Amino acid sequence: xxxxxxxxxxxxxxxxxxxxxxxxxxxxxxxxxxxxxxxxxxxxxxxxxxxxxxxxxxxxxxxxxxxxxxxxxxxxxxxxxxxxxxxxxxxxxxxxxxxxxxxxxxxxxxxxxxxxxxxxxxxxxxxxxxxxxxxxxxxxxxxxxxxxxxxxxxxxxxxxxxxxxxxxxxxxxxxxxxxxxxxxxxxxxxxxxxxxxxxxxxxxxxxxxxxxxxxxxxxxxxxxxxxxxxxxxxxxxxxxxxxxxxxxxxxxxxxxxxxxxxxxxxxxxxxxxxxxxxxxxxxxxxxxxxxxx
Amino acid sequence: xxxxxxxxxxxxxxxxxxxxxxxxxxxxxxxxxxxxxxxxxxxxxxxxxxxxxxxxxxxxxxxxxxxxxxxxxxxxxxxxxxxxxxxxxxxxxxxxxxxxxxxxxxxxxxxxxxxxxxxxxxxxxxxxxxxxxxxxxxxxxxxxxxxxxxxxxxxxxxxxxxxxxxxxxxxxxxxxxxxxxxxxxxxxxxxxxxxxxxxxxxxxxxxxxxxxxxxxxxxxxxxxxxxxxxxxxxxxxxxxxxxxxxxxxxxxxxxxxxxxxxxxxxxxxxxxxxxxxxxxxxxxxxxxxxxxxxxxxxxxxxxxxxxxx
Numbered sequence: 001x002x003x004x005x006x007x008x009x010x011x012x013x014x015x016x017x018x019x020x021x022x023x024x025x026x027x028x029x030x031x032x033x034x035x036x037x038x039x040x041x042x043x044x045x046x047x048x049x050x051x052x053x054x055x056x057x058x059x060x061x062x063x064x065x066x067x068x069x070x071x072x073x074x075x076x077x078x079x080x081x082x083x084x085x086x087x088x089x090x091x092x093x094x095x096x097x098x099x100x101x102x103x104x105x106x107x108x109x110x111x112x113x114x115x116x117x118x119x120x121x122x123x124x125x126x127x128x129x130x131x132x133x134x135x136x137x138x139x140x141x142x143x144x145x146x147x148x149x150x151x152x153x154x155x156x157x158x159x160x161x162x163x164x165x166x167x168x169x170x171x172x173x174x175x176x177x178x179x180x181x182x183x184x185x186x187x188x189x190x191x192x193x194x195x196x197x198x199x200x201x202x203x204x205x206x207x208x209x210x211x212x213x214x215x216x217x218x219x220x221x222x223x224x225x226x227x228x229x230x231x232x233x234x235x236x237x238x239x240x241x242x243x244x245x246x247x248x249x250x251x252x253x254x255x256x257x258x259x260x261x262x263x264x265x266x267x268x269x270x271x272x273x274x275x276x277x278x279x280x281x282x283x284x285x286x287x288x289x290x291x292x293x
Numbered sequence: 294x295x296x297x298x299x300x301x302x303x304x305x306x307x308x309x310x311x312x313x314x315x316x317x318x319x320x321x322x323x324x325x326x327x328x329x330x331x332x333x334x335x336x337x338x339x340x341x342x343x344x345x346x347x348x349x350x351x352x353x354x355x356x357x358x359x360x361x362x363x364x365x366x367x368x369x370x371x372x373x374x375x376x377x378x379x380x381x382x383x384x385x386x387x388x389x390x391x392x393x394x395x396x397x398x399x400x401x402x403x404x405x406x407x408x409x410x411x412x413x414x415x416x417x418x419x420x421x422x423x424x425x426x427x428x429x430x431x432x433x434x435x436x437x438x439x440x441x442x443x444x445x446x447x448x449x450x451x452x453x454x455x456x457x458x459x460x461x462x463x464x465x466x467x468x469x470x471x472x473x474x475x476x477x478x479x480x481x482x483x484x485x486x487x488x489x490x491x492x493x494x495x496x497x498x499x500x501x502x503x504x505x506x507x508x509x510x511x512x513x514x515x516x517x518x519x520x521x522x523x524x525x526x527x528x529x530x531x532x533x534x535x536x537x538x539x540x541x542x543x544x545x546x547x548x549x550x551x552x553x554x555x556x557x558x559x560x561x562x563x564x565x566x567x568x569x570x571x572x573x574x575x576x577x578x579x580x581x582x583x584x585x586x587x588x589x590x591x592x593x594x595x596x597x598x599x600x601x602x
Binding site: 003007013112118123131226264265 | 302306308312316317320323326335336381385387388390391392394400404407408409410411413414415416421466467470471483488491494500501503525529531532536548551552557566568571575578579582583585590593594597
């Protein structure tokens with residue numbers, strides 16, 4: 001702990017003030033507002049609000065569209081996370097062998113992180129389009145076989161692939177960093193003991209990656225729940241027939257297109273609780289990890 | 294370490310090459326589509342080799358989406374967010390680390406909890422706040438009765454109003470609060486030895502002089518790391534500008550323009566989808582952050598790993 005401090009003065013408070021003000025106005029106030037709206041029935045901007053208790057939640061939770069949205073969000077979160085992490089880990093483990101050209105691989109696998117979600121969505125919309133995309137030959141063989149704009153599961157499939165593709169770079173960066181922080185002496189000791197590269201991978205490197213795997217698992221799932229708007233909006237627009245109406249997208253469309261503020265607020269609160277639970281799990285883990293090191 | 298593992302080495306190269314192909318393939322397809330004309334991109338099977346229409350498509354997409362001013366807007370917002378985030382992170386962490394006062398932990402937690410409130414989950418009420426950024430204070434004044442008091446005493450009706458919709462401030466301000474940046478800076482400041490603080494105090498330097506003359510030069514790598522990830526973050530913002538900016542002609546950002554390039558029934562009116570323009574626009578929009586990440590790779594990776602752990 002530090003022992004030399006500056007004397008407390010207005011300076012300390014003045015330096016804190018800007019960030020705290022912004023957080024209050026743009027984070028805490030809107031969150032409180034969401035809570036308030038979730039328990040009241042409010043006319044958009046002005047007009048009276050009446051306290052309705054848990055009515056909005058009851059309405060939301062009894063809406064079959066909401067449950068199908070939750071369902072597809074869970075499918076999306078788990079599928080993108082699994083795909084992206086398996087892919088990222090495999091690539092990281094092999095890039096970490098540092099054969100010729102590994103630096104080029106590293107750059108080539110990192111830059112997709114920089115691509116905006118809507119750009120990913122739009123690119124994949126073309127890649128998977130039924131008329132001239134990569135799977136369009138299926139329609140030549142048998143018309144109507146591939147059409148994500150009409151067939152629900154194919155639409156879900158395209159957002160999963162796009163989402164996973166977008167997440168690979170992020171996980172890859174973390175896996176590679178974790179692999180490179182494993183002391184070389186450990187690897188060399190194993191090699192001297194006669195462990196061949198593959199055995200070292202499975203018995204040494206992968207177990208040492210467990211904390212990173214867990215960290216990325218939580219981060220990727222949280223991201224898939226909250227950060228999927230851009231991909232869905234340009235790739236499927238929530239369709240066909242709400243098949244890809246993820247929770248975030250539904251909040252947006254109910255709130256801004258349907259002007260159902262109370263319903264959107266109730267959904268926001270549910271999603272907020274979900275994110276809090278996930279962050280809590282992650283934080284618990286971060287604290288635990290301190291004991292390892 | 295010298296080991297002869299020829300078979301494994303070959304498989305390593307094969308696995309990496311396949312992985313790389315899978316990652317690059319969609320972007321390659323998009324790029325190739327941007328180099329062909331309307332009929333070619335709309336005929337199955339998909340083109341795999343570039344044509345000669347890249348420049349024509351780029352200029353067409355550029356005109357169509359009015360990218361010129363949009364790129365300038367996006368640059369202004371991205372730079373604004375970067376400067377805002379780095380400054381806020383730095384001064385907040387400085388106050389938390391180098392002053393000893395009660396409530397520091399409380400402030401730390403207040404900032405930490407914002408991690409659990411991503412924009413997406415509070416989007417509707419945040420939009421309402423952006424319509425009048427002073428509304429929280431108005432409500433507080435009304436509820437506590439201060440408005441009433443002032444009105445009866447002086448006859449002045451307090452009505453605070455600050456509309457952030459359709460302005461650079463509205464695009465930038467809600468995005469500059471940064472828990473991760475504050476943590477990154479806090480971690481760094483905690484490594485500054487006490488002796489440095491004592492030496493500064495002995496030389497008669499106040500806290501602000503110490504911050505400016507000693508800490509900021511020392512934190513250059515921190516700034517580079519934070520600035521790189523935040524630039525990418527700000528450039529790629531989509532949902533917030535989509536809502537806050539209705540006056541796209543003056544304040545539109547490039548990423549939002551992509552939603553207009555989506556060739557669906559709305560934009561083509563049932564005609565042949567203009568994929569070649571859409572893909573050219575996509576390429577133009579994704580390029581600047583990619584260049585930043587490739588050139589700033591070291592700082593970028595460091596920033597990403599340090600802020601999220």
